Amino acid sequence: MADTDTSDDGTPALSADDVAAYLKAHPDFLAQHPAVLDTLQIPPRQSGAGVVDMQAAMVKRLRANIDKLRAVQQELISAGRANQITQNRVHVAVLSVIQATSFEKLIHTVTHELPGLLDVDFIALAIEGTEDAPRRVPVRGVYVLAPGAIDAALGPGESARLRGDIIGEEAFFGPVARHVRSDVLVRLRVSSGSPDGVIAFGSRQGSTFGPNQSTELLFFLTRVLENTIRAWLDLPE
Template sequence: MDGSQGGIGEGPLDPASVRRFLSDNPEFLTGDDGLLDELGLKVAAGGNVVEFAPAAMARIHAAHRQEATQRQHLEETARANFAAQAQTHGAVVDLLDARNNSDLARRVDELAQQRFGLAAGVIALETEAHPPAGWRMLVEGQVDMILGGPQRLARMGFAPTAMGLFGERAEAIASMAMVRMAIWEPSRQGLLAFGSADPEGFTEDMGTELVAFLARVVERTAERWPLL
């Protein structure tokens, strides 16, 4: 179709050319039922007005529903994050009230279960002597092995190498959150670990900020009572 017949021409299409062609040749659109269906349009009863078809309106409503669902998901995520932060702040107060390192370990386990609904909370320490009562004893290099390397500061998800941290409750643990700690001077390697009975309780794509924050609190609190 050439330009002398009111066509669009052989050159590149542009919106102005398309608009001019449809204005000069309205029957090109209104007379092509297949094209109207593809575009989600229909000819009104008068025959000279093109309306949105029900299918087009359905797509609009579907887009609105999707937008509402996404907004609801964001709101639920924000509420969950706020609740987790509030529980974390409460946990910090509990930890700071510890009377000694044994009491600190007990409080970590209690807040894991009572505040966060987890299966266990554990403090572990690499040491050749006995660690404080309630702490798990690790051999040198075991923190690196559990976390998956000396450069890793945290690990989320399921780690078979960490099962021993949870003692008699290990069979109930399906996912873990673990953060490296360095306690006292000279520094001793340790771990703060939380275990969940839910395989999706901790996953590899989760952020570690809140767990790492609790680990820093445990470090500072434990340093009140140096090992002899």
């Protein structure tokens, strides 16, 4: 009796004839397991001398397209997960804002608690004042800006500015500005009877924020903050 080849674990090894016989007995195997095709080598079709085998070229191209689609799929999945994480963080931040039990607690929540909730390094608030206004109001993390400073920074009438690879501005971030390497400024329109303000988000990393970043969630948080401040100060819309 001829010796039978065995695999490393001692079980009889499959021969090429065994595989061929199995595939003949199960003609739908590759249709049920299409991923196996990615590892197979397709033999060139013999069509005579001087005839180009287009089937092999088409299969190669299809495999390359499948690889690209898989890469795009993974990017979309990763982006979706990141967006979901950001959305969850903003929702928690919104709940913290509306649950503040006093105006002072609200300011403390925004400037001291939201950075941890939103995974950013610095958050500050600033309002435009008059020419003789003090440089800083007696609340940590809130600064007074010169008249016209917000339009100068964001652009007249613009709602936000996003920048990467920068040095932060002391007017918005105070003494921590030297640590800010990317930032977002979002205009606060609290009331028609009061000057505009700004909520400033700063990061130590130059790539955290940038001009192409989506701002919908930050705008949502800002609108909630505007309404909450207006309610605490009993201001008109």
